[in-house]
Amino acid sequence: MAELETKAGSADLIGPDASLLIVEDDAPFLKRLARALEGRGFRVEAAESVAEGIAKAKANPPKYAVVDLRLADGSGLDVIETIRTKRDDSRMIVLTGYGNIATAVTAVKLGAVDYLAKPADADEVFAALTRRGDEKIDPPENPMSADRVRWEHIQRVYEMCERNVSETARRLNMHRRTLQRILAKRAPK
Known part of the structure; x- marks a missing residue:
């Protein structure tokens, strides 16, 4: 029932x-x-x-x-x-x-x-x-960690560069292979 x-x-x-x-x-x-x-x-x-x-x-x-x-x-x-x-x-x-x-x-x-x-x-x-459009979503209990914030920034720049690894690495002043390793991993908590 x-x-x-x-x-x-x-x-x-x-x-x-x-x-x-x-x-x-x-x-x-x-x-x-x-x-x-x-x-x-x-x-x-x-x-x-x-x-x-x-x-x-x-x-x-x-x-x-x-x-x-x-x-x-x-x-x-x-x-x-x-x-x-x-x-x-x-x-x-x-x-x-x-x-x-x-x-x-x-x-x-x-x-x-x-x-x-x-x-x-x-x-x-x-x-x-x-969920209806006027329903509010509760904010997360735990804010993002510093590692997550860094990862988010890298992802944002990567998307802005249209997923071009070399250009993203140049803009972030990072070695291309280091960036590739970061992009291959899952997001930190």
Whole structure:
């Protein structure tokens, strides 16, 4: 009975069109997230690559989308852009293990409504997808560390240089190989 009430409450938040496209190349995570969001009332379609995500978005533009930023065959931002051109009322969020402010800004400019760092659970994803525009997000309990602030700055300059490693290294007065090692690592906490 509680499960039916939860689904009914979810349906109110989701609306009549519950189509959801999840684009994620981590197959176990994709399956868990798809199952969890189906349990909350979404009609889920899954894709494991940018090409597959774009094809599914063109064939049946979803009302909701959860897109990984870095996929084996390219950037999830291409999927976000495709969905936005096909359907301007969609609510999309970007998931990534390589979160930074510059790509978050780009994702929002392309039409994403939120940007979540991995590991994000189904509750966080559901809340981000169903949050209304006037709802405020609570500020983080812990501010960014000095290492994270440095990493964010490097990422911002890297994006400004259109992902040109040599130009970014020159602007940051840093050796190119040092910069490449920093860019290859995950974001510090």
